[in-house]
Amino acid sequence: MNMLKSGISTSQIFGLPASQAGRYEFFGYGPRDMYNEIARQMHQVPGYAAWVLKKLEDMRLKDLQLYFKACHESRGLLRNLFWSDGINQLHYQLFGDVTAFDATYKKNKYSCPLVIFSGVNHHNQTIVFAGALIMDETADAYIWLLRQLMFAMKGKSPTSIITDGVMAISNAVRDVFSKVRHRLCVWHLIRNATSNVGNSSFSSTFRKIMLGDYEIPVFKRKWVQLIE
Numbered sequence: 001m002n003m004l005k006s007g008i009s010t011s012q013i014f015g016l017p018a019s020q021a022g023r024y025e026f027f028g029y030g031p032r033d034m035y036n037e038i039a040r041q042m043h044q045v046p047g048y049a050a051w052v053l054k055k056l057e058d059m060r061l062k063d064l065q066l067y068f069k070a071c072h073e074s075r076g077l078l079r080n081l082f083w084s085d086g087i088n089q090l091h092y093q094l095f096g097d098v099t100a101f102d103a104t105y106k107k108n109k110y111s112c113p114l115v116i117f118s119g120v121n122h123h124n125q126t127i128v129f130a131g132a133l134i135m136d137e138t139a140d141a142y143i144w145l146l147r148q149l150m151f152a153m154k155g156k157s158p159t160s161i162i163t164d165g166v167m168a169i170s171n172a173v174r175d176v177f178s179k180v181r182h183r184l185c186v187w188h189l190i191r192n193a194t195s196n197v198g199n200s201s202f203s204s205t206f207r208k209i210m211l212g213d214y215e216i217p218v219f220k221r222k223w224v225q226l227i228e
Contacts, residue, residue: 067085080133
């Protein structure tokens with residue numbers, strides 16, 4: 001970790017002992033092993049994770065409604081972290097009937113999925129209800145997150161929840177929100193249709209129908225015409 005802080009890349013760090021061993025295969029330790037070890041150290045408490053938790057504690061002094069929950073392994077590693085501040089919770093009470101559950105953001109230095117619970121307000125603006133970081137994308141991890149959401153929002157469940165259709169997320173939604181309508185994200189539906197149907201005319205019409213504002217009978221008629 002000290003070498004990383006000094007600006008030496010992980011590949012360079014791995015190359016040093018490997019060169020001393022003579023050949024990489026003699027080293028008995030691969031680059032992926034080193035990346036995993038660095039990730040484990042970064043999630044240890046104390047360390048980066050402890051700093052984040054301290055930051056959230058400080059924020060709660062200014063926002064008494066701030067709720068956060070951390071899940072640790074027996075070795076002290078931070079596995080999951082959920083948070084929602086007072087404004088997030090107020091927005092959920094007002095606009096949380098339809099909640100999007102998105103776990104596609106992974107562009108962070110720890111390669112941990114950033115999970116966002118969001119919705120749309122009366123000005124058609126995207127608003128955030130809660131955020132989370134998770135170590136792995138398992139049904140258990142998502143079940144834990146959804147239960148934290150329910151606790152933070154004082155037991156209020158959405159009417160509909162929108163996801164990207166990943167099986168682990170679908171299973172978690174079925175476990176926690178068994179009576180909530182589960183819908184697939186429009187963006188993913190359009191992407192799937194475009195990638196699986198080699199007809200540009202179909203894709204264009206499909207997009208217009210998906211994004212159009214139609215009464216139900218009109219939508220059904222347009223849908224039948226599209227399929228025909």
